[in-house]
Amino acid sequence: MKVAAFSNYGPAEVLHVMEVDDPQATNDKVRVRVKSAGIQPFDCAVRKGDWTPPGLTVKFPQVLGNEFSGVIDQVGKEVLGFEVGDEVLGWELMACYAEYVVVKADQIVKKPQQMTWEEAGVITASGQTAHTALQELGVGKGDTILIHAAAGGVGTFAAQIAQAWGATVIGTASEYNHDYLRSLGVVPVTYGDGLVNRVRSLALDGIDVALDAAGSEALIASIDIVENKDRIGTIVAFDLVEELGVRPIRSRRSTERLSELVNLYMKGKLTIHIRKSFPIDKVVEAHREVETGHGYGKVVLTID
Incomplete structure (x- = not known):
């Protein structure tokens, strides 16, 4: 072959x-x-x-x-x-x-x-990683979640799954990708200096959860935004997990998890x-x- x-x-x-x-x-x-x-x-x-x-x-x-x-x-x-x-x-x-x-x-x-x-x-890959992360972070109805690299593979799935579970999503991305995030129902915010203040201005009631798929800078910013470190997770910056006291998240794949993603697709909640x-x-x-x-x-x- x-x-x-x-x-x-x-x-x-x-x-x-x-x-x-x-x-x-x-x-x-x-x-x-x-x-x-x-x-x-x-x-x-x-x-x-x-x-x-x-x-x-x-x-x-x-x-x-x-x-x-x-x-x-x-x-x-x-x-x-x-x-x-x-x-x-x-x-x-x-x-x-x-x-x-x-x-x-x-x-x-x-x-x-x-x-x-x-x-x-x-x-399968990004979808199950996103699903695992949101499950471990306890994302649900009424939460506001900040997703770093929201236009990326994992971020795109996480943003849509979180909304299907009743959460509001704010996502960091380059300005080029903001219209795409808006099309998914995500409130976009630009990376870089001043990120913490920009996020706070968008979420007057605060951010409950943060998922980092971007790296160290985004993860460190999350510490200033989310009060409960147990609800901050990263899928990339594992070298900072112990120092910052946040959750390292690695995908746990299963047919049950994959079937749920397929069901969300069939319901029109996952594009x-x-x-x-x-x-x-x-x-x-x-x-x-x-x-x-x-x-x-x-x-x-x-x-x-």
């Missing part, structure tokens, strides 16, 4: 499309013919050698990709609830930039007919914006696009 992988750490150019043996579904797994695979900043960090996911080892040549959509074409004899031809979406760590992925049945859910392949390929779509042969350009840090929405690989 065709995969996109890298054999040494480095810039996007270390990625190459290559052929490897087709995987086969074992007893408790299914094989999925991949239609699309989301691209995450996570993938870029692994490719550069900046980070390796806990419990995983990079083995060259290493395939990337942590979320996918596609069609089941093999079903293990112990698998229940799925059959050949089912359209699904799900996750498998560092394996999805590929024509086929083999996964356990508890890592997939059925794709709604209304959801495009590209949308289905990008909901997914595809910023750009690239064929797998253009994986280098796709990684470059993610690493620009500009724009909003998700970047996705399509695999024929």
Whole structure:
């Protein structure tokens, strides 16, 4: 099968499309013919050698990709609830930039007919991280939450989920992305000097919760805005967690969590914006696009 992988750490150019043996579904797994695979900043960090996911080892040549959509074409004899031809979406760590992925049945859910392949390929990773974060921070009806990097992958999902749960959302973003945030029902605020005062002027009754998906500067600002540090969380600035006394948040994926995201999509409470779509042969350009840090929405690989 065709995969996109890298054999040494480095810039996007270390990625190459290559052929490897087709995987086969074992007893408790299914094989999925991949239609699309989301691209995450996570993938870029692994490719550069900046980070390796806990419990995983990079083995060259290493395939990337942590979320996918596609069609089941093999079903293990112990698998229940799925059959050949089912359209699904799900996750498998560092394996999805590929024509086929083999996964356990508890890592997939059925794709709604209304959801495009590209949308289905990008909901799992950022969506579940956002859902985990809001759940850990206890976001609910009547809360006002400040989301840093609200136009990014996790931020966009978090903003919409929080509103579905009854919260009001203020989101930091560059001015270029403010109209997009407004279209999602988010009150936008610009990064940079004076952020704390700008946020306070927008939330006269105060901010109850803060979610940082931007980094240290945003997290430090949150300390001055949210009284209860237990309701401040970060998905990126883990080096400051102990010093600041805030929550480190790492995604906890489950089919129940993914099914809830799909249900929100079906109810019209979760929209997914595809910023750009690239064929797998253009994986280098796709990684470059993610690493620009500009724009909003998700970047996705399509695999024929």
